[in-house]
Structure formats: structure tokens, C-alpha cells
Amino acid sequence: MNQAMLAELKLLEPTPVPPVDSTQRLPVGSDIYNEIVMHLYDEAELLDDLRFSEWLETLAEDLEYNVPLRHTRPSRETDKSVIRTVQHMHDDYPSMRLRLMRLTDTNSAWGEDPPSRCRRLVSNIRAYITSNSNEYRVDSYMLLTRSRFDSDAFDLIPCKRHDVLRRENGKWKLARREVILDQAVLGTPNLGIFL
Amino acid sequence: MADTLHPDKLQSDPVLRDGTHLSDLIDMDMREVKMRVLSDPDLYEIEMKKIFARCWLLVGHESEIPNKGDFIQRDMGSDSVIVAKDAKGDIHVSLNVCPHRGMRITTLESGNASSHVCIYHGWAFKPNGDFIGSPIASECMHGTMRSKEELGLRKARVAIWGGLIFATFDQDGPSFEEFMGDAKWYFDTLFDRTDSGMELLGPPQRFNIRANWKTACEQSAADGFHTLTLHRWLAEVGPYAKKPDAEGKGGDLSPEMYGCEVWTDHGHALRCIELDRKIARLTGKDPDTLTVEEKLTALPPPGITREMVPELLRRFSKEQLEIMAWRPPQVGGFFPNGLFEFIYLPQPDGTIVGAMALHVYVPKGPDKLEFTNYIFAERDTPPELKAKMLRLSIQMLGTSGLVEQDDSDTWPHQTLAAKGAVSKDITLKYQACYDNKGPENWPGPGHVGEGFTKDDTQWAWWRYYHELMTAPD
Numbered sequence: 001m002n003q004a005m006l007a008e009l010k011l012l013e014p015t016p017v018p019p020v021d022s023t024q025r026l027p028v029g030s031d032i033y034n035e036i037v038m039h040l041y042d043e044a045e046l047l048d049d050l051r052f053s054e055w056l057e058t059l060a061e062d063l064e065y066n067v068p069l070r071h072t073r074p075s076r077e078t079d080k081s082v083i084r085t086v087q088h089m090h091d092d093y094p095s096m097r098l099r100l101m102r103l104t105d106t107n108s109a110w111g112e113d114p115p116s117r118c119r120r121l122v123s124n125i126r127a128y129i130t131s132n133s134n135e136y137r138v139d140s141y142m143l144l145t146r147s148r149f150d151s152d153a154f155d156l157i158p159c160k161r162h163d164v165l166r167r168e169n170g171k172w173k174l175a176r177r178e179v180i181l182d183q184a185v186l187g188t189p190n191l192g193i194f195l
Numbered sequence: 196m197a198d199t200l201h202p203d204k205l206q207s208d209p210v211l212r213d214g215t216h217l218s219d220l221i222d223m224d225m226r227e228v229k230m231r232v233l234s235d236p237d238l239y240e241i242e243m244k245k246i247f248a249r250c251w252l253l254v255g256h257e258s259e260i261p262n263k264g265d266f267i268q269r270d271m272g273s274d275s276v277i278v279a280k281d282a283k284g285d286i287h288v289s290l291n292v293c294p295h296r297g298m299r300i301t302t303l304e305s306g307n308a309s310s311h312v313c314i315y316h317g318w319a320f321k322p323n324g325d326f327i328g329s330p331i332a333s334e335c336m337h338g339t340m341r342s343k344e345e346l347g348l349r350k351a352r353v354a355i356w357g358g359l360i361f362a363t364f365d366q367d368g369p370s371f372e373e374f375m376g377d378a379k380w381y382f383d384t385l386f387d388r389t390d391s392g393m394e395l396l397g398p399p400q401r402f403n404i405r406a407n408w409k410t411a412c413e414q415s416a417a418d419g420f421h422t423l424t425l426h427r428w429l430a431e432v433g434p435y436a437k438k439p440d441a442e443g444k445g446g447d448l449s450p451e452m453y454g455c456e457v458w459t460d461h462g463h464a465l466r467c468i469e470l471d472r473k474i475a476r477l478t479g480k481d482p483d484t485l486t487v488e489e490k491l492t493a494l495p496p497p498g499i500t501r502e503m504v505p506e507l508l509r510r511f512s513k514e515q516l517e518i519m520a521w522r523p524p525q526v527g528g529f530f531p532n533g534l535f536e537f538i539y540l541p542q543p544d545g546t547i548v549g550a551m552a553l554h555v556y557v558p559k560g561p562d563k564l565e566f567t568n569y570i571f572a573e574r575d576t577p578p579e580l581k582a583k584m585l586r587l588s589i590q591m592l593g594t595s596g597l598v599e600q601d602d603s604d605t606w607p608h609q610t611l612a613a614k615g616a617v618s619k620d621i622t623l624k625y626q627a628c629y630d631n632k633g634p635e636n637w638p639g640p641g642h643v644g645e646g647f648t649k650d651d652t653q654w655a656w657w658r659y660y661h662e663l664m665t666a667p668d
Contacts, residue, residue, distance in 0.1 A: 007578065008578040008581065011578045011579060011581070011582040012396060012397075012578075012581065012582050012585055067595070069397070069398060069400060069401075071304050071305065071398060072302065072303055072304045073303060073304070073305070073306070074303060074306070077306075083397055083398055085396050085397030085585070086395075086396055086397030086398060086399070086400060086570050086585065086589070087397075087400075087589060088400055088402075088589070088593075088594040088595055089589065089594070089595045090585070090586050090589045090590070091590065095586070095590050098432065098433075098590075098597070099590075099597060101432045102428050102431075102432055102433070102597055105431070105432050106427070106428045106431040106432055108424075108425075108426075108427040108428045108431060109428055109601075110425060110601040110604060110605070111600030111601045111603070111604045112600075148604075184304065184401065185401040185402060185403055185565060186401070186402035186403065186594060187402075187403055188402065189402065189403075189404040189405070189406075189600075189603040189604060189607065190402070190594060190595065190596075190599070190600035190603045190604065191594050191595035191600070192595070192600040192604075
């Protein structure tokens with residue numbers, strides 16, 4: 001790939017999530033770790049309970065939020081199994097606000113009206129200190145179950161989330177989220193919900 | 196096209212398990228289709244054979260396989276295929292099934308291979324599908340009863356157009372040009388606009404919907420009306436929300452419904468939506484006083500900048516340029532399972548940014564389809580604009596698209612309803628008909644209607660569906 005192509009790729013793809021520094025891991029049960037766990041649990045509840053305006057308040061205004069495609073590639077090319085050019089979601093704060101306004105300020109967001117019944121099970125939370133004193137790199141696993149209408153079949157969306165959480169005036173804000181899905185072909189009819 | 200069935204055709208009119216004929220379910224005079232057609236399992240089997248094994252189908256874009264040996268795996272109806280570039284640079288489409296014991300030759304979505312070796316017993320094939328040999332040549336695993344020529348992968352015919360790769364397993368059917376017919380003149384203004392051509396910005400989004408493929412595809416054949424209700428949010432908080440200087444009332448999408456609609460005998464459909472209002476807003480001038488060049492410069496097509504407009508002027512006929520500046524095709528379908536969106540999206544800052552996307556709705560059984568969303572730009576689109584188009588396309592269309600998430604929630608309900616003992620006899624109605632044949636000065640071919648959107652394009656889709664389903668084997 002030549003320089004021009006690399007420069008273009010950089011524009012198409014989101015800003016990379018800062019890498020994990022395993023020497024900077026927060027011990028499970030430490031004060032900040034506990035705060036982070038509480039925030040992620042509360043966030044899951046806000047989304048499960050459709051409290052979208054409150055969730056918007058937990059998003060940083062420089063947010064980048066993306067859900068890459070997954071691609072079936074051979075074992076020796078697993079790095080190519082995450083696609084960040086075309087993705088399932090590629091959002092920032094203004095576009096997230098539009099998504100939320102569609103849900104809260106119109107009566108025609110049919111893809112989620114009536115809303116899905118979702119349960120976000122968050123686990124395997126690991127947190128790391130970053131070079132920014134008020135920002136933490138937080139990884140978590142999530143299993144989202146989604147039920148719509150009178151179907152007894154659940155859509156399952158298992159994923160791993162790479163977050164940057166920022167502590168501002170005693171509150172936690174999501175500054176960065178990348179969601180690594182486990183399906184190459186998603187088994188849910190849309191992502192009108194948030195991961 | 197005559198509306199009465201030719202006697203020869205009746206003999207090949209599919210008969211379902213309870214003795215019902217397909218032609219009993221489609222009323223050509225009343226322009227109605229019984230719901231049963233939407234998800235009947237008998238019809239599904241026939242569709243795979245008579246439509247998907249016969250029509251030209253979109254399987255990808257050249258920019259996905261730029262190098263020798265590159266390949267992608269795609270679906271043609273219910274069949275998996277390998278789309279590969281050979282050492283000479285030619286593109287081939289072969290069935291992804293080993294002729295030995297039926298294993299998939301590749302299980303990968305993409306890759307690079309100078310030969311494709313089946314992991315089961317090791318039979319090897321060239322990128323063009325030719326059989327190379329089986330392991331341990333001296334023992335001749337493949338026997339001597341069939342020649343090596345007979346043991347290659349089943350090959351499809353291939354047509355490349357604007358870099359788009361189309362293929363068909365019908366060796367004797369119409370040429371790609373015949374199949375596209377009058378639609379090609381219009382599609383050239385979308386898919387073949389620049390010297391460098393289009394490029395895919397990444398692999399397609401893929402997700403499954405519990406709906407029959409036809410629910411998505413009859414809508415793709417240019418259903419304009421659904422925009423007014425299903426996509427009403429567009430005018431409430433979306434890109435078409437009331438602007439301070441807007442004409443008309445806020446929350447009203449109906450002004451966007453005017454223009455021309457074009458349909459062809461092969462079920463291709465195009466909504467050529469008028470740009471005059473947008474151009475008037477951008478220039479502050481009456482579009483009738485502007486030349487084609489001025490209009491194209493004020494509002495270049497998606498992916499095109501004003502600097503690229505001279506290239507359009509050089510490449511297209513006067514008639515095509517007139518359409519591109521006045522009523523360009525913005526959304527519609529290519530039969531049987533493709534949709535195009537080359538749309539102009541108003542931005543909060545008053546500018547307009549384009550999106551270029553193609554969808555393929557892959558049938559996955561009578562009650563399931565895979566939504567495959569390809570997102571494009573022109574190769575020569577400046578990188579900053581490409582990035583903007585990509586984000587907007589992802590935010591509006593496909594998996595999480597604010598527009599299309601409503602569609603993907605609708606089709607499953609139609610599919611379920613089609614199974615009701617009473618519901619299956621309810622008819623889909625296509626009775627909003629144009630009372631004109633388009634403007635007298637309309638410069639393009641095909642069947643044309645002018646004014647507010649109508650159902651003629653979708654009815655043309657069903658007519659061709661009917662024609663293919665009742666054609667002799």
C-alpha cells in the first residue's frame with residue numbers, strides 16, 4: 001500500500017482505541033475499578049430500560065463509537081478478521097444524538113417502536129490506567145439478548161467492548177467504544193439498538 | 196406485453212402442492228398478487244431454479260479483488276460461488292462446490308490463492324475453475340471415467356460493468372446487455388461515470404432478516420409511497436426536517452415524491468427524483484434559467500466534486516447529462532434482487548453530501564434473507580469526501596441505518612402474514628397507475644411516468660417475475 005492509500009485508509013477508519021498496557025491494570029476490587037464496574041452496570045440498565053436521554057448524558061462530546069465488520073479469514077490472518085472501513089456502526093456525538101432524537105422526539109422510529117426488550121449482560125471487566133490521568137481503557141464482554149414482538153426467538157449479540165471511560169467532575173463519560181462482534185453475518189434485522 | 200397468458204405458457208405455469216397455479220395467484224388485470232406468493236415453500240424452490248439460476252446477479256466489485264489470485268465468496272441465490280481473478284487479470288465466477296464429494300472449496304469470505312485446494316480430499320482448481328488434479332497423480336484418485344475437463348468447477352457467465360461483477364448460470368440466456376435493456380442507459384449514469392471508476396470502500400455489511408426475499412425486492416422496485424409513512428422520521432428530525440427557509444410545511448416529505456419513474460420489461464426500476472428544489476436552494480436561482488453544466492456544478496452527483504464535472508460532460512450524451520442535472524435516478528432496483536441508492540442528503544450546514552450504495556437481498560429459504568450492503572465512492576472522490584460519504588452511508592443505510600432499520604422490521608411481518616389461512620388470500624395491490632407516458636421531452640428510454648410516485652415500477656417487477664416463473668424450462 002502506498003502513502004496516499006494509507007492516508008486515505010486513516011481517514012476512512014476511526015481513531016484507533018489506545019492499546020492496553022497490561023502493567024497498568026487496575027486490581028479487581030480497587031476503588032476506581034469498582035466505580036467503573038458500577039458505571040457499566042448502570043449504563044446497561046439505562047439502555048435496557050430505554051432511558052435514552054440519561055444515556056446521552058453519559059456520552060462525551062468527542063465520542064467515537066464504532067462497530068466493525070467481522071470477516072471469516074484463515075488462522076494466520078486473524079488481524080484481517082476485523083474490518084474498520086465499512087462497519088455496522090460508525091458514529092460520533094452528533095450522529096448518536098440524532099439516533100437518540102429519532103427515538104425520543106418522533107413517533108415514527110418504527111424499527112424500535114414498539115421497542116425491543118433487551119438484556120445487556122456485562123462481564124469480564126478489565127480496566128487499565130492510560131497516559132491521560134482521567135481516562136481508563138476498559139474492556140468488557142457483553143451478551144445482548146433481544147426480543148421483539150411475539151416471537152419467542154431471541155436475537156443474541158455476543159461481543160467484546162473496547163472502551164475509553166473518562167472521569168469528569170465525579171461522573172463517568174464514554175469517550176470511545178469499539179464493539180467487536182462474534183458474527184460475520186449478524187443474526188438480528190438491524191442495529192437500531194446500542195451495544 | 197399482452198396481459199393474457201399464451202397457451203404455451205400455461206403448460207409451464209407452476210402448480211403448487213394443493214393444485215393451485217401460480218397464475219391463479221397473480222391477477223394481471225387487477226394488478227394484484229396474493230400474499231401466499233410471498234413465502235410459499237413450493238414457489239421458493241421454483242424461484243431458485245427459474246429466477247436465481249437464470250438471471251444475471253450482482254456478486255461483487257472488481258475493487259474487491261485487485262490482485263491476481265484474489266478471490267471473494269458470494270451467493271447466487273441458494274448457491275455459493277467463488278469470484279476470482281486469474282493470472283491474466285480476468286475475473287471468473289465458479290460454483291463453490293467440489294465436484295468430487297461436494298465440500299465447499301473455500302470457507303473464507305476472501306483471500307488470495309493461485310490454486311483452490313479442497314480441504315477434504317485435496318482436489319485442486321485454478322482461479323478460473325479448471326480442474327488441476329487430485330493428490331498423488333500416479334494413483335489417479337479421480338479415476339479415468341471422466342476427463343479432467345469434466346471435473347472442473349461449474350462456471351458461470353460473467354459480465355463486468357463499471358467494475359460491478361454480474362454472473363449467471365444460464366449459459367444460453369440473454370446477454371447482460373439484453374437483460375439490462377433500457378435500464379442500462381440510466382445505470383451508466385450511475386455506475387460508469389468516471390474514467391477511474393467506482394470503488395468499494397470495504398467489504399459489504401451482512402445481516403439476516405426473517406423475511407422472504409421478495410418482500411425486500413418488490414419494495415426495491417421503486418416503492419416511493421412507503422417513504423412518506425415508514426420513513427417519516429426523515430422529515431421530523433432527519434435530513435429533511437424543516438429548515439428555516441424551507442418551502443412547504445415541516446414534516447412533509449411529499450415534495451420529494453415528484454419526478455419521473457422509469458420501468459423496463461425486465462423488472463428494473465428507477466425513481467428519477469427532481470433536483471430543482473435543492474438546486475434552487477443552493478444557488479438562489481430558478482433552475483430553468485441554468486444550463487446543465489451550471490446545475491451539475493451547483494449540485495454534482497454523489498461522489499462527484501465540481502472539479503470532476505468536466506469529466507461527466509465529456510463522457511455522457513447531451514440526453515444523459517440532462518437527466519443527471521434534472522431528474523437523476525436516485526433509488527430503485529435491478530431485477531431480481533438488487534437495489535441502488537445514489538442519494539443526495541441535505542446536511543445541517545446547508546450542504547449536500549451524497550451516498551452511493553447497492554444492496555443484494557440473498558434468499559436464504561422461504562422465510563429468511565441476507566441483506567448485503569455494498570458502499571461505494573468514485574476512486575477519484577477526494578479522500579475527505581469519501582470518509583464523509585462512508586459515515587453517512589453507514590448512519591443512514593444498511594445494518595444500523597436510520598432509514599433502513601425501519602424496512603428490515605417491516606418485511607418479517609409481511610412474511611408471517613403470508614402464512615395465515617385467511618391472510619394468504621389477501622392481495623398486494625399495485626393500482627396507483629400513471630395517467631401519462633412521461634414528459635414529451637424526456638430524453639431517456641424505457642416506460643416512463645411523470646408526477647407523484649406510482650406503483651407502475653413495482654408492477655413491472657411482478658410482471659417479469661410472473662414471466663420468468665411461467666416460462667418453459
